[in-house]
Structures are given as C-alpha cells and as structure tokens.
Amino acid sequence: MALTDELVERFKASISPELMRSRWPWLVALALSRSPMDRPSLRADRVSSRFMLESTRDAYLGRRPVVWSSLLFPSELIHGTGNIAFFPEIAAAKAASVGLSRRFLDAAEAAGFSQDLCSFHRVLIGAATEDLLPHPDLLVSSSQPCDSSPLSFEFLADYYGVEHLTADVPNENSSVGELEILAGELRRVALALDSLDGATGGNTGGLEERMRDAVELSNRARRFALEVERERKRVPSPLDGWNAMGHLAVLAMMPGTRAGASFYAALAGELKDDAYAGLPGKEKHRLLWMHLKPYFPSELETFLHEKGAVIVCEEYNRCFWGEMDPDRPFDSLAAKAAGHFSAGTAERRAAEMVRLAEEYEVDGAVHFSHRGCRQSCGSAQQVREELARVGVRTLILDGECLDPREHRDGQIRTRLEAFLETLDNPQTVGSAP
C-alpha cells in the first residue's frame, strides 16, 4: 500500500464522533477548499462545495437547529425557516465516495437491518448508530421518490428521540383538492420548523415573508438551472453526466439559498463561456442515464470516457418543477413536490424519459437498477419498452450504488461494452443485451 493510501486509511479509521464535532477538521477542509490545491473541473463546484462544507460544519457544531430532510422534500421550507438542512442520503453517497460505506453497512446490519434494504438508508442508519452524523432537532420526509425515506426516518426519529414529520405526496398531481391538502401539510411542517428556535437568517419578517424570499431564491436558481439544461442539449455535450450526477446534491439541498442561485448562475456562465474547454475526446454516443450510479470508487467512469460514451442527461439531476409563485409559497411547493415524476405511475416516468431522450437527442439509455430500489427497478421494463417505441435502446444494468460488496465492475463493463456495440450498429433492432 502506498504511503498516501495508508494515511488515508488511518484517517478513516480515526473518524470518531468527537472528531466530527471538533472545529479543526472543518477548518482544514474549508482551507483546502479555498486553496489553489483544490481545482475542481468546474468553477461552479467551488460554490457548492463551500456551501455544503459550511452547512455540514454548522450542523455538526450545532450552531443552529438541524433538520434532516429526505431527498425530495422541498428544501425551501428549511432554509426559509432559518434552520440547517442536512440530507443524510447525500451524506451516505459522500461516505461511499470516500470508501466509508462498508463500515456503516456492517453497523446497520449488526443493528438488525436486512441487506435487502436500500444501501443509501443502511449506510445512513449505520453512520447514525456509530454517532457519526450531526444530531437532528427534527426530521422531515416526503413519500416520494420511495418508501425508504419515511420508513428509515421513522427509525431514526425514535433513535434520536425527536419528531418526524412526513408529507404524503399524492400519486396524481391533477387533483386540485389533494394538492391543497399537501400545501396545508407543508404549512404545518413550516410552522414546526419555525418553532425550533426562530432563527431567521437576518430576515426579521414573518413566516410568509421568509418563505416568499426562499421561493424567490429558488426561482432564481431554477432559471439558471434551465439555462444549464439548454447548454447541455448541445452536440457535443459540454458536461459529463457521470460527474454532473453529483449536482443532484445541489438540486436537493440548495434551492431557497443564495448559494443555490449562485451555483447555477456560475455553471450556466461557465458552459456558455467560449473559454470553457468542454469535454475532452470525441462524443461517440449520447446516453440518458436513469436512476443513480455507483458512488464508491470504480473504473466505470474511465471506461465510458474511453468508449466515447457521454452521459448527456440524468433522470434525477434535472429541474423538474415549474416557476413558483412567491406570494403562494405553500401551494407552489406542493406543486413542486408533486411535480416529480416519482410521485406517480410508471407511465408518467416513461413519458418523461421519452421526452428527455428526444430533447437531448440520445442514442441510448442506461437504467442503473440499484439493488434495493423497488420504485425504480419495478418500472424499468416499462420505461425500456416505451423508449424502444421511439427508437432508443435501453440497457437495464443491475447494480449497487453504495454497497461495494455487491458491485461487479467487470460484469458491468462487459454488459456496457456489449450495449455500446449495439449502438454502433443501428441496424440491430430490439432490446439491449
């Protein structure tokens, strides 16, 4: 083992609750993020990294009330009420990216959680039982995209002895009555959030006024995010989707903040800038990537680059909601929550994927079927058939996002390679291997 690898391993082994709650690792991390040593491929990533580091530091140090949120719960409610938003599913992915997921998976399994459950939630439960996550004052979840968030949050609320509020998002967003009910539930959650300590982030107005500000900031971020999406439709694509999938963290955590708007403004500007070099190499295949990816280190990213396969669009990393009315924040946020394709049937999801495939002019699609994800895997076949109707071949790739023990890099590469070969031959009709 190289010296640096050994040092990294020693550091990971030394991670303890006390370390996470002391100031110095955060001082070091923030200093590194500002230094010339840290050169992300996109300048915009500096904005998001800094926001997330500061926010996570504040959560660990308990500087304001900490609210744990599931991935698709509207973050504007948490920011608008002046609390710190902590998204444990995103933290779980981050833990996997630095090689810590196995430790937490073992801890969750020791606590009685089945290996059949989603590894995102097993990792976060394992990290919680090792006391390595910031303590929540409240947990909020929504019923989309899947069952795991409300169910695992219910365990965690009990574990930490705090309240868990969940918003049931209706399956059919066409029903005005049900959206009104959801808006009422979001208002109820906002009142609970607002009562945590009255932190207002400098805004001394009432709840409605602060929510109005958060929604306006979210709208600003959304407008720039749509510019990013327009740029990404170019041929060749200016952005690599494998890395851009990391921006899902921004999409979930940062709407409703100034940093969120700044991130998308910076990214849109960067992609439009003539000086931006874009992606190296030739774009041979344009891919739509569905669900998520393995977050632990793997060779798949390099493999796709070598094959000239560029992920030009990702199912989750998109602005899925419409412009919101700041004067009606709760109605708007209810519409946002219900606007996600996962709050509905497979027909809705498939129609959305067909639209994306056409808009981004993809010539192939990959459905990464994360082992513990019922909501996504269960509709993969239907999505594949609908994409086939518009001439887009789909590879359903069984895999794991966070559990490296279940990952078979060679097997996945073989299947991807065979799939990309079928894309080379447009005469081949039918489904992917």
Add this chain to the structure above:
Amino acid sequence: MVAGIGTDNRDRQAGWVCAYTPLEILLAAGLEPVRLFGSPGGTEDADAALNPNICPYVRACLQQGLDGRAPAAMVFAGCCDGIRRLYDAWSYCCQADFTFLMDVPRASLGGSAAMYNNSVGRLASALEGYTGREITARGLRKAIGARREVDGILTGFSEAMVRGYDPPGEESLRIYTDAQELPPADFISRYSSRGWGDGVAGGRSNGKPVVITGNLLASGALLEMIGDCGGSVAALDLCSAGRFPALTPDTGEAEPYPADRNGLLSYLARAYMSRTPCPRMLESTERHAHVLKLVIDSGARGVIYVPLMFCDSFLYDLPRLKDKVDAAGIPGLVLVSDYRDDNEGQMRTRVEAFMEML
C-alpha cells in the same frame, strides 16, 4: 390459492391486494371483492415484467394476472412501492377492464386522513363509471352492515385464539382467507354459527404458545410445522389474518355512522385509517404495543417474525419491534419468507430449534 376466482364470475369480481382497500365500496358498487393471493407456481413472467428484487407476493399476484386468472377489475391501494409498481405492470401487461390506484397516506391524522378521504371518494366515482351503477347510501349501509358482521366473526375468532382456542394450523388461516375471498353472505352462513370455545372448550394443546407477526403467508405450512414442533399459534398478526378486520363489530348499539353517502364514505375512510396499523404506517408505537398486547394476553412464550422478502415496510420496522419484544423477555425467531414455502427443510430446522429453546 386462487379458489375464489373463476372464469364464470371474473366480470363481477373486483380484485384487491392490500388491506387498506375499502371493500364496502366495492360491494356497494355491485362487485364481489376478492383478495389476490397470487399464482402458486413460479413467477418467471412477473419477474421479467417487474424485477426479482420486488416483494414475492407482488410478483405472485402479477403472475396471476398474467396467467389470466384474476378479476376483470382491480383496485390497488398504493401502500408501498411494490404495489404501486404492481399497478403499473398490471395496467401495462394484463387484460383488465378496470384498474384504480388509491393514495394511501402514512399517517391517520390531519391532512393525511383528508387525502385518504379524497381517494375513497374518487374510487367510488370511478367504480360508478365502470359499473354504471350508482353507489347509494343504502348500498353502502348494507355493505357496511355485512362487513361488520364478517369482521365481528373474525375478531371473535382472533380473540378466542388469544384465550386459548387452538385450531389446526391450516384451519386457523382458512377462516381469514375465506373472509377475503368469499362474498360476505357466504362467509357469514359458513361461520356465523360456529363456536370457538370460551378459551377452555377448544383448549390450547400442550403446545408452547407463540405469536406470528408479519405480512401474509402463502399457506398454512408454517403453522402446521409449529404444531408439529410442539408449538401452538396464539395470534396471527398478519394483514391477511388478525389485522384484516377494519370495522368495529356490531354490538347492537346505534350505528356509528351517518346516513348520507358522503358521511358513509368518510366513516369508511376513518375506519380504514385507524385500523390496527400495518408497518407502513408511521404509528409504530401503536403497532408495537398491539403486538406486545397479543403476547401478554395470550401468554405467548415467543414471537415468530415472518416478513416477506424485500418488504421495506416490515424490514425497516423489524429491528425496533424486535428490540421491544426482546426487552419484554420474549425471544423471537425471524423467518424471512419468499412466499413459496419451498425451503421447508431449513425452516423446520429453525422452528424446531426455536421451540426447543422456548
């Protein structure tokens, strides 16, 4: 396993798969509600249409639909990702005249209850459109009356088991299954005059009493096995057994519901939302207390947990429930079920060891 469904009555039946489906509305629409228990054999076609990592009950039900052995109308209470995907696959792959997906919230109070209430109303309207028959207050009252009688018989049976009534394994499951497959009138005529003893007449055998908690069992094989190994089933806390009754039994007092159609629909929505909660609901404290009460009331010496494989609702709840039961000094055995019972040898070994330990 598909006893209640035949080709001759397929058109007048409405299939359902989750206990949060308000059966009284189906009855009031002139349909015969029939729970699907799935095809007994392999599920290869369903595995291909869904995914092998989806709950085996869901896949067995889809296989039944793909085999053309399901009712023409299907109502899906969208209680979990598995059933929502079952609805999708059913709509896409099966020959159905009517499919409906209900919103089932996770809490029983506030906006969640209102959401379920809306969903119940939409189901009633959709069924009226399908059958061409108006769902009247009179029809609802008649259906509620019949279902209360069914639920009353089942509740009496469950209580007798807790007190010590000890039917053979298969028989204890049969009554619950019949309640979910037969028209209420047939069920009532078959069971209303049966007695379950007073806790002494049936008498618990010398077996060691155990409580079973989980989703649903494919057959009574496990129950027979428990009897063979020196055990006695004191309660079946399953959504297809002890947790199935949703309505309060008729006690001869004033009817606890209003006379008008909307009031009756709201009554049903409240009744179903406040039933003994399934692990999918966020009222886990109430559910855990319910299981502990069954243990205490029956004098059970152990709990056998039988979650279905890939059932997120039960698997996330299991560690907490088991901790609470363990803390009460009651040992437990977890038997994850593939809904096929095709690992009988292994299961028997584990049940034998557990019974010996008790």
